[in-house]
Amino acid sequence: MGLPQDLRVPPSGWAALQYRARALERGPRALGPVSLRLIGPLGLWERMLILPLPQRVKVYPDFREVGSLALLARDDRLGLLGVHTQRRRGAGTEFYQLREHQRGDSPRLIDWKASARRAQLIAKEHRDEQDQQLLLLMDCGHRMRARDGLLSHFDRALNAALLLAYVALRQGDSVGLLATGGQDRWIAPKKGPAALGALLRGVYDLHSTASPPDLLQATRRLLTLQRRRALVVVMTNLRAEDEGELLLALRLLRQRHLVLVASLREPILRELAEAPVTSLLDAQRVAAVALMSQERRRALERAKKSGAVLVDEEPERLPTSLINRYLEVKRAQRL
Numbered sequence: 001m002g003l004p005q006d007l008r009v010p011p012s013g014w015a016a017l018q019y020r021a022r023a024l025e026r027g028p029r030a031l032g033p034v035s036l037r038l039i040g041p042l043g044l045w046e047r048m049l050i051l052p053l054p055q056r057v058k059v060y061p062d063f064r065e066v067g068s069l070a071l072l073a074r075d076d077r078l079g080l081l082g083v084h085t086q087r088r089r090g091a092g093t094e095f096y097q098l099r100e101h102q103r104g105d106s107p108r109l110i111d112w113k114a115s116a117r118r119a120q121l122i123a124k125e126h127r128d129e130q131d132q133q134l135l136l137l138m139d140c141g142h143r144m145r146a147r148d149g150l151l152s153h154f155d156r157a158l159n160a161a162l163l164l165a166y167v168a169l170r171q172g173d174s175v176g177l178l179a180t181g182g183q184d185r186w187i188a189p190k191k192g193p194a195a196l197g198a199l200l201r202g203v204y205d206l207h208s209t210a211s212p213p214d215l216l217q218a219t220r221r222l223l224t225l226q227r228r229r230a231l232v233v234v235m236t237n238l239r240a241e242d243e244g245e246l247l248l249a250l251r252l253l254r255q256r257h258l259v260l261v262a263s264l265r266e267p268i269l270r271e272l273a274e275a276p277v278t279s280l281l282d283a284q285r286v287a288a289v290a291l292m293s294q295e296r297r298r299a300l301e302r303a304k305k306s307g308a309v310l311v312d313e314e315p316e317r318l319p320t321s322l323i324n325r326y327l328e329v330k331r332a333q334r335l
Contacts, residue, residue: 023059024150027205031055060204061159099123132335133189133230134168134175134326135257136161137222140206141181141213143237146266148315153264154208156315157235160262162199163319164233164326169195171330177202178225180218182209186225215242215249223256231258231326231335238263238312240295243302250306258335260309262322263300267314269293 002019009015023029036049101110101121114122138161144154151159165175169191176189177199187202213236222232232253238246238261246261253259272289275282304310309329313321329335 023057025207026059026061026155027207029057029059031057058204060200061155061162131191132173132330133226133228134165134173135189135222135226135230135232136165136175136177137218137232137234138177138179138183138185138203138206139181139213139215139234139236140179140183140208140211142208142210143213143239144181144208144264145210146237148267151315152208153237153266153315156318157237157262157264158203158206160319160322161233161235162196162203164322165199166196167323168326169193175199176226176230178218178222179206180215181213182211183207186221188225189230215245216252219249219252223252226257229257229335231260231329233260233262233322233326235262236264237266238296238299238303240292240299243299246299246303247306250303250308254307258309258329259307260311260325260329261300261303262311262313262318264318265312265314270314 005017005019007015007017021031032051032053032055034051034053036051038047038049040046099122101115101123105123109123111122111124138158140154144152144157146153148156161177168175172191174189174191175195177185177187179185183206185202185206187199190198215234215236226232234249236242250259250261269289269292272285273293275286277283277286300310300312309325311318311321311325
């Protein structure tokens with residue numbers, strides 16, 4: 001953007017210009033070449049030059065949403081994004097601090113030894129357990145290649161996963177990632193301020209492929225790599241034909257981990273179902289979409305009955321719903 005530009009170079013001097021480039025895909029990218037049109041001082045001659053000037057840059061995911069989330073989290077205004085946080089004084093399983101007893105506190109929270117030492121009632125305050133682990137299982141297969149505007153569904157799912165990672169790290173948990181479906185990527189769980197940067201560097205060049213995902217193989221590998229119990233978030237685009245493989249994978253994962261299936265629902269299904277019917281072809285198309293949606297709902301219900309936590313949303317709502325479901329799991333102490 002901002003090209004072409006006119007530039008006047010003084011005698012025996014130099015000049016500089018600035019322009020902006022917008023990358024439409026993540027990963028390593030090359031800039032150049034640069035085209036110059038040189039015009040003599042009196043305008044009597046012109047010359048065209050093409051300079052290679054090779055320069056490679058790394059294009060990272062669009063993380064402006066995380067920046068906004070960080071500011072809102074700092075100001076305790078996550079509700080503006082639809083994220084439902086809830087303060088629960090004294091609740092949780094991990095001891096946090098001692099404080100003065102307040103009206104409405106449960107008698108079970110009273111620390112009688114501390115109360116005797118201070119000659120007043122002292123209560124224990126707990127918080128949701130920290131230092132838990134979150135594993136993102138990313139489906140990089142062919143069904144994630146569909147586009148919604150400028151971004152593919154995989155990019156949408158990856159952005160939602162990174163937003164979830166930010167919230168989980170802020171909760172004191174560790175976050176890792178495993179990719180499947182033509183991609184082989186393992187990022188061991190880490191926690192702390194540097195973990196988000198490490199995760200970004202590990203996925204900036206991760207893309208969907210034309211290969212089908214192998215959830216069973218990915219599950220077996222995850223069980224080998226991740227021994228400690230974790231919340232495994234499967235980021236995918238579920239279809240009815242995936243049901244058998246998915247249920248078997250969930251059965252294996254549930255032996256050790258809590259599983260959350262985050263399925264990206266394609267907006268085109270809703271748009272086709274709501275489209276006006278003016279011909280036989282339109283009616284056939286609406287009927288086919290209704291049948292596909294019904295089979296998809298049945299597959300999701302069977303996944304839920306297998307013990308998995310479910311999130312099924314269109315791309316715009318996926319990040320908020322995913323974060324809310326993670327916070328619900330934390331509050332319910334299911335992990």
